[in-house]
Amino acid sequence: MIYPIVAYGDPVLKEVAEDIPQDYPNLKELVDDMFATMYHAHGVGLAAPQIGKSIRLFVIDSEPMMDEKDEGKGLKKAFINPEIVDEDGEEWGFEEGCLSIPGVREVVYRPERIVIRYFDEEWNEHEDTYDGMNARVIQHEYDHIEGILFTDYLNGLRKRLIKNKLAKISKGEVDADYKMNFPALTKRR
Numbered sequence: 001m002i003y004p005i006v007a008y009g010d011p012v013l014k015e016v017a018e019d020i021p022q023d024y025p026n027l028k029e030l031v032d033d034m035f036a037t038m039y040h041a042h043g044v045g046l047a048a049p050q051i052g053k054s055i056r057l058f059v060i061d062s063e064p065m066m067d068e069k070d071e072g073k074g075l076k077k078a079f080i081n082p083e084i085v086d087e088d089g090e091e092w093g094f095e096e097g098c099l100s101i102p103g104v105r106e107v108v109y110r111p112e113r114i115v116i117r118y119f120d121e122e123w124n125e126h127e128d129t130y131d132g133m134n135a136r137v138i139q140h141e142y143d144h145i146e147g148i149l150f151t152d153y154l155n156g157l158r159k160r161l162i163k164n165k166l167a168k169i170s171k172g173e174v175d176a177d178y179k180m181n182f183p184a185l186t187k188r189r
Contacts, residue, residue, distance in 0.1 A: 001033045003051035004179040009170025017145040041178035047144030058141035082118035087111040102176040
């Protein structure tokens, strides 16, 4: 199933998501659907709040973000009830975008390395270290389950410069090549 992507302005994107219980119904199917939705929208990550579900789950496939020297070092994985336990290294800037905020890209600075604890779809617990682009994609998606958007990192001037674009997105005045739910046009289910 391909889900519509929740657009900027929907309150679900600003909520801290809830932990998922082990008996969560159809979790593996949901993970598969999230990967399908992400690929359909040409994304490299998708968090459950972006499909209207305020639960601590995100999926990533960072391979398209890798350059030639890093080819084959991408990461395809689901993260259930993740917790970033450490971030370190020099902060580096990279232009980020978001499926919930189409047409807006801004430079965001993030630490180069993370340690994250999470469960996989089989409920096996992991604690892994990631760096570079893999860390960045994970940090971006992790922010979604914490109610943080990449635009929250921008300084006051940058926020003012994109304010009208964000307002238009929330009203559905945006071109996206995937189905979206807009807060000003639809009520949340």
